[in-house]
Amino acid sequence: MVLAGVPTAPLVVFALIGVALGLFVSEVIPNDVTAIGIVVALAALEPWTGVDARAAISGFANAATVTIVAMYMLSAGIQRTGLVQRLGVHLARLTRGSETRALAATVGTTGPIAGVINNTPVVAVFIPMITDLARETGISPSKLLLPLSYAAILGGTLTLVGTSTNLLASEFAATLLDRGPIGMFEFTALGAVVLVVGLAYLMTVGRWLTPARIPADADLVEEFELGDFLAELAVAPDSSLVDHPIEGLDDRTAAAVTPLQVRRDGETFLAAGTDQRFRAGDVVVVNGPRTAVNRVRRRFGLRRVGPDGISEESFTGGDSSHRLGKAVVPESSKFRGETLSESRLEAFHGMTVLAIRRGSDLIRTDLESVPLEAGDLLLVQTTPESVEYFAEGDDLLVIPEDPLDRLEEGAGTAAPLSSETPVAVAIMVAVVGLAALDALPIVIAALGGVFAMVVTGCLSSADAYDAVSWNVVFLLAGVIPLGLAMEATGGAALLAEALVATGAVLPIVAVLFLCYLVTGLLANVITPVATVVLMIPIAVDAAARLDASGFTFLLAVTFASATSFMTPVGYQTNLMVYGPGGYEFTDFLRVGGPLQLLLSVVTTLGIVALWGI
Known part of the structure; x- marks a missing residue:
């Protein structure tokens, strides 16, 4: 069966690739889950894909994956x-x-x-x-x-x-x-x-x-523009809050205002998880929109302490057990896709999120209902115990205050x-x-x-397993069979023909450069892993048809896939600095675009000089 001169089998594979690329770009579901779906689809459509069940799961046994x-x-x-x-x-x-x-x-x-x-x-x-x-x-x-x-x-x-x-x-x-x-x-x-x-x-x-x-x-309060959201409120003797649980204040205000700390007779303690009750003279640090804070102040008979709001220094109160910090949500985090209320960070870890920076955007209201995304930067009130806990895993990358000073104290x-x-x-x-x-x-x-x-x-078995980014492993194992399907159905050969057609008007080195550019652009949109799996069979096939070196074209795809600078999603480390740097999406294009173009020329010429064409 053919359609417009193209056999049905490669069309089916192209359709699967198109769906996979759409899911990779949109991230409607995590990329590793998409990869698992690819494995299932390839095996289920074996008559057209040419990939049986054993071949579909072969990515897990691939030497590169292991x-x-x-x-x-x-x-x-x-x-x-x-x-x-x-x-x-x-x-x-x-x-x-x-x-x-x-x-x-x-x-x-x-x-x-x-x-x-x-x-x-x-x-x-x-x-x-x-x-x-x-x-x-x-x-x-x-x-x-x-x-x-x-x-x-x-x-x-x-x-x-x-x-x-x-x-x-x-x-x-x-x-x-x-x-x-x-x-x-x-x-x-x-x-x-x-x-x-x-x-x-x-x-x-x-x-x-x-x-x-x-x-x-x-400071952190200024960095997250929280001056209008943080306030110190004193509990008057006739306040209706006296003798009421501190932890229940956000329930009584429908979570519009969240108590963070309470200062009492020179002592400071976290509001989250405490069994303490309000006393007259308590000073409460709260987080919420100014209008909501004013409503709470009038409703419960509280008075504002100081006219100018609070800074990071006054917020921490000099108490080393309670501090402000920042935390990045990595791609491997189990909290991805969960709202803050679902993550239970405050209930389980005593970590209160005050604001979320997503690229250049700041989210400071209705935080409990915001689903967390990879690359989010959280402003948190946390404790040394929470910092130590998350340092052992890869669910949150916590950035406490003065990390260099702490490291220097223990460096010896x-x-x-x-x-x-x-x-x-x-x-x-x-x-x-x-x-x-x-x-x-x-x-x-x-x-x-x-x-x-x-x-x-040197390494415990538990730490060894915890160190693996299993989402990356499943992504690898899922997309590798796509390359097999491209080869088995002749899809790679069809796409190679399109690349070879440019050889009629361009010298081979220009075709190599074009292959590098296309690969680099694709790697910035989907993962570099998926890009290298899809492009290497095409590049090697095109090289054979052009009577050029297959290894030369393979290297061009390899280097282009490994150097993705133009988007925050092009490489995991880009996503990791996206929030902490407060970058806009266009910053990666402005800084990374010229770098990628420069390296495309340098790498292409370097490959030709070292390995020929």
Whole structure:
């Protein structure tokens, strides 16, 4: 059966891809759930897709998928040593007071580290330190956080284990081309050029284009523009609140006004979860719109303390057990899609959300009914116990006040932070070395490294499993069979013909450049993982028809997929800095667009120079 000259089978696969892309872009359902749906659809439509049940789930057994799981675990083992945190402390000591040194240290450190350690936890560790460093240096954190993310992305091009797309490309190289997997450092020379060019851009043109969205000297109350939403109210002796439960105030005001803290005789305690009752003379810090606060004040016989509102310093009251902080919702968070009332952050963790920054938008009212999204920045009233709890997982990235000061207090002067530190580093070096020397396949070397870290006590089995971003793993396993379906039905060949048609009017190097541009644009809209799976079969097929090097075209797709700068959703680290930097969507286009175009030229020419065409 054919339709307009195109067989039915590839049309069915194209339809599945179209639906998948729509779901990836809209995120109506999480991307990993979409990937599971792809697996089911491919197997259910086997007569047209050519993918049976075994092939549909083959992504879970793919060497790239297993290697990525192992690398997440190995990265966690290195992360637990505290070496990255200590490096941040030393950099802060060297760069405080200089914007240029702070920017150079940020990008110059993050890039190389991200070449061998998963860049997501690296950025997670650096965000609070960079934010505090910006405040100490007197510059806007927005000027450093976007370069932090971009440097981490650039560093992923240095080695085979730098990004998941590199590992996927290695598997494609082994199956689609007449060669083995890509070597650990096979494209490091080009990656180093890309990194140097990218860092030079960030230090010059990018520095000028990056906006200062967050004021340099703003405290948290000013940063979230809460001056009109926070108030101190004193409980008069004749107030109707006297002897009533503190925790019940927001119920009596239909949650329009939320009590945050109560100060009594020099003592400060959280309103959330307390069994205390109001007493005459209590000073209550409340959060809510000014009109609602005034209604509550008149209704319950309260009086406003001070005419000018409160700042971050007065809000915390000097009590170290209650503090303001910020928390980022990562892509892996279980709170994604839940409203604050459903998340029970206040009830279970004593963490009260005062405002939500979503990009450049601020949400300060009706917070309980707002579904949380990846990249949201929450202004929270929290406790040291909550900060410590969330530091152990990946549901919230909590950014407390003065993280550098706290790290410096515990950093000391000893070289290793624990007895396991040199062991963990040695294991990581051994994994990289064995893979680089082709003594073991990368997947076996990585799994061996995980085994060694667990049995030596560098990493517990529970921490190893917790370190894995399982949503990324399911996404990988779900989209890999799409590449199989594209090949099996001839869909890749059909799309390759369209790319080859440009070869009639363009030289091959221009076709390679066009392939890079299309891949890069696609990776900014959907995930880089999905992009590399869809584009590599097309690029390799087109290269064969053009009598060009398939490996050259594969590398173009690999580098283009791994360097997504133009949107906050193009790469996970972009999303992580989106809220803390207060960026607008267009900021990524303005700063990342020229960088992506520059690297498309540099990378294309570099591939041709190093591998030919």
